[in-house]
Amino acid sequence: MITRRKLIGSIGAATGGLLLSGCDKINANPGVRSILTSAEGLTMRAQRVISDRNAMAPEYDRTAMSPIFRANGTRQPAGPEYAAHMASGFVDWRLAVTGLVNHPLSLSLAQIRAMPHRTQITRHDCVEGWSAIGKWTGVPLKLLLDLSGLRSAARYLIFHCADAYGASNYYESIDIIDAFHPQTIIAWALNDQMLPVGNGAPLRLRVERQLGYKHAKYVTGIEAVASLAAQGAGKGGYWEDSHDYEWYAGI
Amino acid sequence: MAGTTSSNDPAENSPRGGDLVKRHRLSTRIWHWINAFSVFVMLMSGLMIFNAHPRLYWGQYGANFDRAWLEIGNQGHIGLVRIGTVKIETTGVLGYWKDKAGIPRAHAFPWWATIPSSYSLADARIWHFFFAWVLALGGLGYWLISFVNRHIRSDLLPTRAELSPRHIWHDICAHARLRFPKGAAALKYNILQKIAYLSVLFGLLPLIVLTGLTMSPGMNAAWPWLLTLFGGRQSARSVHFLCASGLVLFIIVHLLMVVLAGPINEVRSMITGRYRLPEDAAK
Numbered sequence: 001m002i003t004r005r006k007l008i009g010s011i012g013a014a015t016g017g018l019l020l021s022g023c024d025k026i027n028a029n030p031g032v033r034s035i036l037t038s039a040e041g042l043t044m045r046a047q048r049v050i051s052d053r054n055a056m057a058p059e060y061d062r063t064a065m066s067p068i069f070r071a072n073g074t075r076q077p078a079g080p081e082y083a084a085h086m087a088s089g090f091v092d093w094r095l096a097v098t099g100l101v102n103h104p105l106s107l108s109l110a111q112i113r114a115m116p117h118r119t120q121i122t123r124h125d126c127v128e129g130w131s132a133i134g135k136w137t138g139v140p141l142k143l144l145l146d147l148s149g150l151r152s153a154a155r156y157l158i159f160h161c162a163d164a165y166g167a168s169n170y171y172e173s174i175d176i177i178d179a180f181h182p183q184t185i186i187a188w189a190l191n192d193q194m195l196p197v198g199n200g201a202p203l204r205l206r207v208e209r210q211l212g213y214k215h216a217k218y219v220t221g222i223e224a225v226a227s228l229a230a231q232g233a234g235k236g237g238y239w240e241d242s243h244d245y246e247w248y249a250g251i
Numbered sequence: 252m253a254g255t256t257s258s259n260d261p262a263e264n265s266p267r268g269g270d271l272v273k274r275h276r277l278s279t280r281i282w283h284w285i286n287a288f289s290v291f292v293m294l295m296s297g298l299m300i301f302n303a304h305p306r307l308y309w310g311q312y313g314a315n316f317d318r319a320w321l322e323i324g325n326q327g328h329i330g331l332v333r334i335g336t337v338k339i340e341t342t343g344v345l346g347y348w349k350d351k352a353g354i355p356r357a358h359a360f361p362w363w364a365t366i367p368s369s370y371s372l373a374d375a376r377i378w379h380f381f382f383a384w385v386l387a388l389g390g391l392g393y394w395l396i397s398f399v400n401r402h403i404r405s406d407l408l409p410t411r412a413e414l415s416p417r418h419i420w421h422d423i424c425a426h427a428r429l430r431f432p433k434g435a436a437a438l439k440y441n442i443l444q445k446i447a448y449l450s451v452l453f454g455l456l457p458l459i460v461l462t463g464l465t466m467s468p469g470m471n472a473a474w475p476w477l478l479t480l481f482g483g484r485q486s487a488r489s490v491h492f493l494c495a496s497g498l499v500l501f502i503i504v505h506l507l508m509v510v511l512a513g514p515i516n517e518v519r520s521m522i523t524g525r526y527r528l529p530e531d532a533a534k
Contacts, residue, residue: 005341005342005343005344006343008344009343009344009348009361012344012361012363012364013361013362013363023295023366023367023368024367024368024369027366027367027374027378033377035381036377036378036381037377037381038381039377039380039381039383039384040380042384043380043384047467047469047470047473050473050474051469051472051473051474055472055473056472057468057471057472058471058472058475058478060311064311064312066312066314066316066317067316067317068314068316070314070315070316123311123312123468123471123484125466125468125484126304126314127303127372127376128303128304128372129300129301129303129304129466129488130304130306130313130314130315130485131311131312131313131314131484131485132312132314133311133312208468208472209468209469209471209472210468210469211468239373243371243372243373244373244374244377245373245376246376246377246380250467250468250469250470251380251466251467251468251469251470
């Protein structure tokens with residue numbers, strides 16, 4: 001029996017199929033892709049032209065918080081090393097600040113937590129479309145960069161992570177403008193609790209004007225570089241390298 | 252003199268049924284075809300983006316633990332759309348369907364409705380955010396030109412007489428009987444066309460651009476008033492989806508009307524600008 005649903009399905013499949021086999025070829029064409037991806041730079045420049053470099057992401061009050069803050073991506077890094085850190089409450093975790101800095105750092109969690117901190121209730125927007133509002137506490141990234149004596153040649157910061165994706169570890173990167181933004185923090189607490197494993201324990205990046213995948217979790221190192229070319233496939237992050245997600249995730 | 256067709260007759264200069272007349276300005280024609288293409292890309296890449304999280308919420312936040320007012324999903328081999336508390340089975344079309352190769356997939360919108368046709372949020376975003384610029388800049392340009400060349404004032408704004416309920420009802424009845432204006436009357440937009448075009452031009456399109464921008468965390472820092480205007484990012488996402496549905500409805504009716512009113516003549520008028528007026532009924 002031909003139901004209406006089946007009919008809609010087959011009409012759609014027939015017309016869509018004709019158009020889309022063409023569309024998918026166009027989608028795979030490198031020339032077309034380079035034109036389409038050029039919009040990313042335009043979007044970034046446009047957003048930065050109309051906003052101050054320190055324009056703040058909205059902050060919410062306690063009543064606006066999500067009852068449950070969803071975790072996404074890696075929720076439990078694999079391997080005995082991370083398991084050992086978990087078992088010991090991350091007392092031996094170190095955050096390295098290296099690359100184009102005058103004084104490379106290697107800080108313990110206790111040292112980081114003893115530094116001045118900022119608390120902010122912000123909205124986390126996943127590239128998939130959902131949002132969750134949570135309260136983050138951490139050290140402003142600017143303080144770490146000042147402490148390490150960031151050199152003027154540095155244009156980007158690469159965040160090295162403890163969780164593996166395929167053959168290599170997750171990584172992400174931001175530029176100097178976002179690095180010195182007042183809301184950019186290395187967070188160690190969520191909703192007044194020590195950062196849960198699902199949300200990046202013990203340290204994660206918060207870069208509030210961009211989408212969730214930029215907020216590197218399980219951070220072990222911050223590397224100041226002049227170019228992103230040498231890391232991974234050179235596009236500045238795991239999802240950028242592997243799936244062509246935008247490096248500028250402000251939209 | 253009255254009723255004759257002498258060359259002295261001033262009525263001779265006004266077009267009549269059967270005449271080939273200039274109908275659409277160049278700016279309208281260019282904008283139409285750029286839009287026709289980019290709207291399709293936007294809708295189909297938008298459906299793929301929706302597939303990444305096929306749930307809609309009201310308010311500032313919304314994720315899997317929160318209450319969605321609309322959800323497209325599946326229970327086993329059954330595709331389901333839930334709106335509020337109402338569940339509708341949509342197996343084969345929404346929520347659970349078979350792809351080109353006949354492999355069952357549990358995504359919201361089917362492969363024939365999305366760009367690209369197999370699941371890729373990243374690729375859909377590349378298309379969406381390129382053509383967003385085309386659509387927004389094109390729309391802005393058309394707005395400015397249409398104010399300057401008085402297209403909006405002289406062709407699209409309804410007159411007081413047209414807005415009388417009696418006149419609107421008369422046009423609705425005429426449309427329902429598929430009786431379209433003939434002769435010189437076909438040269439002007441009728442009230443239903445005016446309402447449809449104005450609500451797209453000054454309603455749906457600006458709303459869809461603004462709600463799109465409201466979903467951008469970068470824009471939330473730049474223009475925080477956007478969040479106030481729409482009551483939060485997730486509300487903006489819902490309104491964005493509803494506006495897109497409104498555009499789909501407009502396109503369906505628009506295409507239907509083109510077919511019913513004479514597709515060759517209508518499409519020609521949007522390409523060359525020339526339109527043959529339908530013969531007067533009296534002839």
